Amino acid sequence: MSGDGAVVVAAVEAVADRIQAERDHLTDLDSAIGDADHGGNMARGWAEAAEAVADLADPDAQTAVKTAGKTVLSEVGGAAGPLYGGSLVFASQELEGGVTPETAVAFAETYLEKVQDRGDASVGAGTMVDALTPAVHTFKKSIETDELPPLEALTKAVAAAEAGVQFTVPIRASKGRASYLGWRSVGHQDPGATSTLYIMEELLAVAAGHLDSEVPDVDASSPTIPDAEAAEE
Amino acid sequence: MSGDGAVVVAAVEAVADRIQAERDHLTDLDSAIGDADHGGNMARGWAEAAEAVADLADPDAQTAVKTAGKTVLSEVGGAAGPLYGGSLVFASQELEGGVTPETAVAFAETYLEKVQDRGDASVGAGTMVDALTPAVHTFKKSIETDELPPLEALTKAVAAAEAGVQFTVPIRASKGRASYLGWRSVGHQDPGATSTLYIMEELLAVAAGHLDSEVPDVDASSPTIPDAEAAEE
Amino acid sequence: MVGLVVVSHSRKAADGIVEVAAEMGGDTPIEAAGGDGDGVIGTNVDRISNALVAADDGDGVVVLVDLGSAVMNAEVAIEMHDGEAVIADSPVLEGAVNAAVAATDPNATLESVVEQAEAAVAIDKT
Amino acid sequence: MVGLVVVSHSRKAADGIVEVAAEMGGDTPIEAAGGDGDGVIGTNVDRISNALVAADDGDGVVVLVDLGSAVMNAEVAIEMHDGEAVIADSPVLEGAVNAAVAATDPNATLESVVEQAEAAVAIDKT
Ligand SMILES: Nc1ncnc2c1ncn2[C@@H]1O[C@H](COP(=O)(O)OP(=O)(O)O)[C@@H](O)[C@H]1O
Ligand SMILES: Nc1ncnc2c1ncn2[C@@H]1O[C@H](COP(=O)(O)OP(=O)(O)O)[C@@H](O)[C@H]1O
Ligand SMILES: [Mg+2]
Ligand SMILES: [Mg+2]
Ligand SMILES: [Mg+2]
Ligand SMILES: [Mg+2]
Numbered sequence: 001m002s003g004d005g006a007v008v009v010a011a012v013e014a015v016a017d018r019i020q021a022e023r024d025h026l027t028d029l030d031s032a033i034g035d036a037d038h039g040g041n042m043a044r045g046w047a048e049a050a051e052a053v054a055d056l057a058d059p060d061a062q063t064a065v066k067t068a069g070k071t072v073l074s075e076v077g078g079a080a081g082p083l084y085g086g087s088l089v090f091a092s093q094e095l096e097g098g099v100t101p102e103t104a105v106a107f108a109e110t111y112l113e114k115v116q117d118r119g120d121a122s123v124g125a126g127t128m129v130d131a132l133t134p135a136v137h138t139f140k141k142s143i144e145t146d147e148l149p150p151l152e153a154l155t156k157a158v159a160a161a162e163a164g165v166q167f168t169v170p171i172r173a174s175k176g177r178a179s180y181l182g183w184r185s186v187g188h189q190d191p192g193a194t195s196t197l198y199i200m201e202e203l204l205a206v207a208a209g210h211l212d213s214e215v216p217d218v219d220a221s222s223p224t225i226p227d228a229e230a231a232e233e
Numbered sequence: 234m235s236g237d238g239a240v241v242v243a244a245v246e247a248v249a250d251r252i253q254a255e256r257d258h259l260t261d262l263d264s265a266i267g268d269a270d271h272g273g274n275m276a277r278g279w280a281e282a283a284e285a286v287a288d289l290a291d292p293d294a295q296t297a298v299k300t301a302g303k304t305v306l307s308e309v310g311g312a313a314g315p316l317y318g319g320s321l322v323f324a325s326q327e328l329e330g331g332v333t334p335e336t337a338v339a340f341a342e343t344y345l346e347k348v349q350d351r352g353d354a355s356v357g358a359g360t361m362v363d364a365l366t367p368a369v370h371t372f373k374k375s376i377e378t379d380e381l382p383p384l385e386a387l388t389k390a391v392a393a394a395e396a397g398v399q400f401t402v403p404i405r406a407s408k409g410r411a412s413y414l415g416w417r418s419v420g421h422q423d424p425g426a427t428s429t430l431y432i433m434e435e436l437l438a439v440a441a442g443h444l445d446s447e448v449p450d451v452d453a454s455s456p457t458i459p460d461a462e463a464a465e466e
Numbered sequence: 467m468v469g470l471v472v473v474s475h476s477r478k479a480a481d482g483i484v485e486v487a488a489e490m491g492g493d494t495p496i497e498a499a500g501g502d503g504d505g506v507i508g509t510n511v512d513r514i515s516n517a518l519v520a521a522d523d524g525d526g527v528v529v530l531v532d533l534g535s536a537v538m539n540a541e542v543a544i545e546m547h548d549g550e551a552v553i554a555d556s557p558v559l560e561g562a563v564n565a566a567v568a569a570t571d572p573n574a575t576l577e578s579v580v581e582q583a584e585a586a587v588a589i590d591k592t
Numbered sequence: 593m594v595g596l597v598v599v600s601h602s603r604k605a606a607d608g609i610v611e612v613a614a615e616m617g618g619d620t621p622i623e624a625a626g627g628d629g630d631g632v633i634g635t636n637v638d639r640i641s642n643a644l645v646a647a648d649d650g651d652g653v654v655v656l657v658d659l660g661s662a663v664m665n666a667e668v669a670i671e672m673h674d675g676e677a678v679i680a681d682s683p684v685l686e687g688a689v690n691a692a693v694a695a696t697d698p699n700a701t702l703e704s705v706v707e708q709a710e711a712a713v714a715i716d717k718t
Pocket of ligand 1: 030034035037038041042077078079080081083115118119120121126127128129175176177190191192193534535
């Protein structure tokens, strides 16, 4: 197995390992503002997804992503099932021609659209959308406008996701189970935003290994994206 | 065992037998506009009530009625439980001084009030209230205004209940399960109104036996109550 | 007949809600899709898909959902379903009872059953 | 803490609704009173009474009901109960979830929990 498909398989496996490692932390986050199952949901779903993609015979990237998504969709009993799994299945169509910077942007945008569509959550609702939206915006601008190399774009996207995760802490949740808590959701980090960040970090690591290069040293605390200078250019 | 308590015990047994005999018919009525359990609910509840009152050692009327009501309340899983059982328990207080025409009227009025209160059904909602209300009004007027002998008053009350049962047929139900059917409830006889009539018929039969007299021959199709002549007197 | 599917995070809840609705539902096909399939609290798109197939005799299916992922997984299952199905914007148990009764109307349509399910929000209990 | 009692005609439904609500309910005492006690569909005043006692640790109980005799039997049980209890005018499952969450608020009162339960009618699902 080689090429884009193999990279996707490696990425799914890396995500599965990472989620397994963060399982208890994700569950703790979900226990504060939800039903304490996000770690278990995600660990189970991604472990199954890793097995499913490993079983594919020399898949292309689209097939591997679609298989991972279908498995997560079937195996995860919580909101993460349709949100992660369903959106991966849907967005996999953008990878028909393999993984290039352009198809990666299209994939990211389609994935975001599907998550927003399925969950009906705007930015600021205290969900995974808060991590995903700045990440996708940053990735797109970095590739399309700033013409940065893919790894650098992805690094900035990860930093953007991190900012999004932090943004969920001080804001009142208005979607998902955390919204049941009303004001009591303020001060809590969203589990789904957090797992979105972990997944992106793994994508970056796998991409770096694949592109055989170091992860660029981008300052996560001040990502350059939608900042004043860039806007004025 | 003798006196009022014994009459109540006999009445409860007569009701239990009658309901058992009408069980399938009541269930058929409830199957058309409800959940097909009124016959079973009532048969079970009254059979248990008959056993419970038979076990009492020389009860007074109040105790016997209260025991029957408590048993029906505990044993009947449907609306009939709180409506028949709960109202009997509550109204039993009116029989503290035994059964006289006056306490019987007070009992009937209190029972009706409790049924209306518990079920929040007005006359014309297509429920047992439609049988009970004219029966209680007629009984009260027959005793208090017309000064009829108790058996004659009770006979008129039974005729009034019968008119109430017929009244539930053409009207749209607005309380109880039949109300879920909306317009489709029109044309159906209410099971609870029907069982109310059966109970009153048994009360009349037992009272007649007790007072050792014939049931007076009152024309059921034209009860004399709230009619024009009476009103003008 | 219009069919019903009841989706709840709890298998027991879905099964029990079907029991309550069936009391008034005559021959209405009513299927439960509760729990995530491993006895865990959650919802599962495959269970919902199977329930849709079982409840659909060609006249469409009204889907009653409890919360959160039940709604999203029901949407996914409906998108994959070969036939008409609609999620009712109603309380799950009360909507199911209303819909079950509405489905027994000889003139029932998918629209009329959804409408009755959604009318359940107006039910006063006290 | 304010406690909850879930009354449904189906034992499974009551038990399952408690499962769903407990997911979000922390230490909230939540008791099921489902079915008529003989495995038959219905409600039973004695079961409700026992559930009230079990759920009441002195701060009162919010009672969630499904339909018909559930309401009347809950009223009877509440009249007989030694303590404060209120029926919420809300959908049974959605109200139970809302109430369970509301009860975990350190400032919760019987009133605030009923209010949140009743706010469940406004939940949009689609
Ligand atoms: N409507 C929604 N839109 C976007 N994200 C959502 C929505 N509902 C939940 N989420 C995300 O899903 C996460 C919870 O996932 P999980 O615990 O697996 O599901 P559940 O809430 O069903 O138990 C939340 O932290 C949030 O990020
Ligand atoms: N709210 C109400 N007020 C008065 N009577 C009612 C009410 N609800 C139901 N009933 C009576 O109860 C009868 C049904 O009793 P039953 O079948 O034993 O209970 P359920 O409807 O719970 O199955 C109805 O025919 C009607 O006369
Ligand atoms: Mg969760
Ligand atoms: Mg969950
Ligand atoms: Mg009935
Ligand atoms: Mg019943």
